[in-house]
Amino acid sequence: MRTKVEFIRAETINQALQLLADNNKNTRILAGGTDIITGMRMKSKRFANIDLLLDINSINDLKGIRLLEDSVTIGSNVTFSEILENKIIQDKLPLLIQSASGIGNLQIRNRATVVGNFVNNAPCADSVPALLVYNAKLRIESLKGAREIALQDFLVKAYKTQIAPDELVTDIQIPLANDFCGTFYKLGRRQSVAISRISLAVLAKLSNHKIDEIRIASGAVTPIGKRFDDLEEFAIGKNAGKELFIELAQKMAQQILDVTGLRWSGFHKIPVLQQALYQLLLTTIEL
Amino acid sequence: MKNIEFTLNGFPMLVYVDPSLRLLDVLRNTLGLTGTKEGCDIGECGACTVLLNGKAVNSCLVLIGQVENQNVLTVEGLSSHGSLHPLQQKFLEYGAVQCGFCTPGMLLSAYALLQENPHPSEDEIKDAIAGNLCRCTGYKPIIDAITAYSR
Ligand code: FES
Ligand code: FES
Numbered sequence: 001m002r003t004k005v006e007f008i009r010a011e012t013i014n015q016a017l018q019l020l021a022d023n024n025k026n027t028r029i030l031a032g033g034t035d036i037i038t039g040m041r042m043k044s045k046r047f048a049n050i051d052l053l054l055d056i057n058s059i060n061d062l063k064g065i066r067l068l069e070d071s072v073t074i075g076s077n078v079t080f081s082e083i084l085e086n087k088i089i090q091d092k093l094p095l096l097i098q099s100a101s102g103i104g105n106l107q108i109r110n111r112a113t114v115v116g117n118f119v120n121n122a123p124c125a126d127s128v129p130a131l132l133v134y135n136a137k138l139r140i141e142s143l144k145g146a147r148e149i150a151l152q153d154f155l156v157k158a159y160k161t162q163i164a165p166d167e168l169v170t171d172i173q174i175p176l177a178n179d180f181c182g183t184f185y186k187l188g189r190r191q192s193v194a195i196s197r198i199s200l201a202v203l204a205k206l207s208n209h210k211i212d213e214i215r216i217a218s219g220a221v222t223p224i225g226k227r228f229d230d231l232e233e234f235a236i237g238k239n240a241g242k243e244l245f246i247e248l249a250q251k252m253a254q255q256i257l258d259v260t261g262l263r264w265s266g267f268h269k270i271p272v273l274q275q276a277l278y279q280l281l282l283t284t285i286e287l
Numbered sequence: 288m289k290n291i292e293f294t295l296n297g298f299p300m301l302v303y304v305d306p307s308l309r310l311l312d313v314l315r316n317t318l319g320l321t322g323t324k325e326g327c328d329i330g331e332c333g334a335c336t337v338l339l340n341g342k343a344v345n346s347c348l349v350l351i352g353q354v355e356n357q358n359v360l361t362v363e364g365l366s367s368h369g370s371l372h373p374l375q376q377k378f379l380e381y382g383a384v385q386c387g388f389c390t391p392g393m394l395l396s397a398y399a400l401l402q403e404n405p406h407p408s409e410d411e412i413k414d415a416i417a418g419n420l421c422r423c424t425g426y427k428p429i430i431d432a433i434t435a436y437s438r
Contacts, residue, residue, distance in 0.1 A: 007307040007352040030350075037309070037348045038329040053307060055353055081342070105418025106396065107333060110342040111349070 005040075009055040013141065013170065016056055020166045021143045025051040029168060032079060032112040034104070035120050046159055062170060065089060074172045076115035080127075081106070083114060092176055095201055098184035099130040115169050118151065118225070119161060128155070128225030129201035130184050132217035134174045142167045155224050180205045180213075183284045185276055200276060202284045204240075211235045211244070216277075218256065226259070228252055245281040249274040293354045296364025306352030311335045313351045314361060322362035322391045326420070333419035336392035337361050343399045343418070362391035365398065374398060374436050381432035385423035393419045397433045406437050 006025075010016035020027055030036055030053045039047035056062055062077040067088045074083070080100045083089050089096055096114075103109055103117075103126050115138075117125045128151075136151040140163065151172070154162045163169065182203035199219040205212040214235045219225040231251055238244050253274045289306045292299065295318075304313055314320045314337070326334030328347055335346040338360040365372040374394060377383075384390050393416060400407055400415035407415070412433050421429065 004305075005307045007305075007350060009306075009352055009355065030353075032348075033350065033353070034330055034348050037350070041328055041347075053350070055350070057353060104330075105333070106415055107336060107343050107345045107348075107418040108330060110339075110344050 005050055006052045007055065008052060009058055011058055013059055013061050013168065016054060016059065016168055017141060017143050017166070019052070019054055020168060023165065027052040027054050027165070029119075030055045031057065031077060031116040034108050034112040035116065056168070067092070070176050072174045072176065074114060074174070076113060076169050076171055078114055080104075080109035080112050080114065080117075084109070092178075093130075093134060093174060095130040095133065095182050095184045095203065096127065096174075099127045099186070099199070099201070102126060102186050115172060118155065119163065119169055120159065125219060125225060126186065126199055129199050129217040129219040131172065131174070132225055132227050133182065133201045133203040133215040134177060135215070137173045137175075139170045139173065140167050141170050146170075148173075152227055158224055177203060177205075180215075181284055183280050185280045187272065187276065198273060198276060200273075200280055202277075202280050204281075204284055206240055206285065209240050211238050211240050216248075216252065218252075228255065231255070240285050242282075245278050248281065249278040252277055289352070291351055291355050293356060294358045296360055302351070304351055306350065306355075308351045309347055310337070310349040310351050310354055310359070311346040314346060320361055320363050324388055324391060326388070331418075331420070332389075333392045333396065333416075334389055336395045336419060338395055338399050341399060341402060343396045343415075345418075360395065360398075362394055365394060372398075374401070374433075377432040377436040378429070381428045381435060383424060383428040383432040389419055389421040389423075393421065393429055397429075397436075401433070401437060407433075409434065 008019060026049050028036060028050045036047055057077060062075040064075050065078060065086050065088055066073045072088055072092055080103050083100045084097060104112060114127050117127050131151050137148050138151060138154055140147050140149060149162060156162060180203045184201045186199040201217045204214040214232050216228045216231055217225060231248055235244060235248060253270045256273060257270060288303055290301060290303050291306060292301050302313060302317055304317055311323060311325055314323050323337055323346055324334035326332035330345045330348045336343050337346045339349065339354065340358050365375060374397060396416050396419050404411060409430060412430050
């Protein structure tokens with residue numbers, strides 16, 4: 001039996017923030033619940049000692065996907081199914097579609113939210129590499145005010161983020177990347193309910209066969225979703241061709257080896273990873 | 288403890304329960320609707336699938352407090368006046384039921400699909416039931432039954 005947990009469904013952002021500000025209670029925000037409810041059930045340490053589950057599903061201001069002049073905003077109630085069915089996302093953020101379609105199964109996608117996916121910051125959060133290459137920013141509110149933070153800075157380490165106990169992520173803002181081309185790649189163990197083993201996202205902008213800008217991110221294989229800043233810099237101005245791609249693939253595999261400190265699965269992952277990144281670059285940038 | 292109102296199988300329902308209980312437990316234990324099955328407990332098997340506002344969800348991952356004023360359909364709501372829903376008939380006809388443990392969840396996933404998409408392709412059927420595990424049938428009779436119904 002699980003110990004008693006209080007449950008409150010907030011109707012407004014303000015009501016949620018009031019409840020979060022009460023630091024006598026260990027409050028957890030409940031969105032899709034696919035992680036928290038199973039976590040509590042399995043007595044995972046990450047979800048121990050919760051006093052209050054604060055359900056944000058009926059807060060209307062956190063619903064919806066909006067296209068603004070140069071960005072798309074996704075509310076923190078938006079589920080993966082809503083992402084997949086949304087015309088704006090299909091048109092403007094194809095990598096998010098590619099990464100969302102492989103998540104869990106329909107029942108999970110009908111509940112799980114994109115924001116919940118990275119607020120928990122599990123290493124296998126599938127949507128993270130896609131959001132990272134899109135330079136996603138988060139809007140975070142508390143009773144003290146609102147702030148914005150880049151997703152990349154928000155993610156600290158596995159299961160740890162920059163969020164304070166009194167704060168609520170209200171939405172993700174994704175700048176449009178209209179003149180970029182990109183691809184998402186995932187290698188999982190099983191077809192459905194695959195907890196991803198390797199996921200990669202690439203977004204690139206070329207002019208005259210040279211790299212103007214390239215963004216590369218990984219998930220699952222690294223302890224947290226991560227951008228490869230120095231590789232991105234290294235590639236700028238270089239000829240987009242097999243030679244560069246091979247070099248990028250090798251360098252990236254080396255970096256992953258360094259951050260992961262050779263986990264047991266590292267030996268077989270590295271060649272797979274090199275190939276994956278190489279193929280991904282080839283698909284993204286048709287030579 | 289709290290009064291929670293919602294629509295269950297087309298009828299208004301009021302329960303007085305701890306809102307942090309799972310929908311699955313309230314259906315089975317409080318309301319005695321044992322058609323919805325408990326399998327893995329962690330969102331992987333789909334035996335506990337019900338429809339929430341027309342969408343397939345795992346009732347082991349939904350708290351009763353979250354369904355306040357929402358619309359829930361369980362397998363008990365598929366049949367009417369003691370006779371099986373035609374989709375259930377097809378399941379019987381095609382041998383899509385062996386031990387039957389996955390059947391309520393399967394039916395609801397299929398039903399949700401057919402409501403949105405009356406003539407699904409085989410791939411669409413497979414995607415809709417990908418979250419429902421069956422250890423008996425090998426899935427083929429289930430896919431056939433759903434296909435037959437949609438014709
Ligand atoms: S019991 Fe809910 S998915 Fe298995
Ligand atoms: S009929 Fe036994 S699990 Fe499907």
